Amino acid sequence: MFGVGAGWASVPVLNLIMGVPIKVAAATSMGIITVNGAAATWIYLANGAILPFIVVPSVIGVTIGARIGARVAHRAKPVYAKYLVLGVMLFAGAMNIYKGCSNLKLF
């Protein structure tokens, strides 16, 4: 409901703990997010909380990015995909820590 599909958690769990190949883990995670996101959408729609003015440009960017990502992932070696996931997670984690500390005025 917060726009967090927990892909950051499900991909490592599927890959590192359950032994699912990294590309299958990423695709499975996307499937989970899609179904959960679809269920959550109706509440926002019923509240008038979806503005096409914001959605349309976002959707165009996300669709183009997703198609490029899917093609690259298909060709890339799994080990690179794994390092990319790790890198993105590390970056996102560092950014969240930085933002949290900034909000607490620690920096």
Add this chain to the structure above:
Amino acid sequence: MDQQVEIEPMARVFSGTMQLMTWIGLTILVVFGLLYITGLMPGNVELEDCINHWGKPTSDFWQTTAGRKANGYKWFLMHLNTGDSWSLVGVALLAFSPVVSLLLASFKAPRIFKLILFVLCLELIFAVIRPFIIGNN
């Protein structure tokens, strides 16, 4: 080393249906959204009002910009002469695509998966009617 993954017929039907419905939903969403943004089609809310008031809570936003509340699905389904309403029809279609995909996939699914897919479909259908049963919050 890359592992070979076998794709089951159920998964193929699910992904094929999702892909088709996603393209239809995205096309409706983007085409009508662009018509609305470029001013070629009228909208429920003027773009300038949208920008000026988008920080408000949704109830205040709709009251200020359109003079009415947005509650349930009637508020956009009854205004299909506007570009933004059609865009939201695209969103609704996208949100409904997993239901159709899961239903079609269930025909190709082994018996145990049929039950799981049925429960998933029920959950998604409940999500659609939830605002009418227990309100919008």
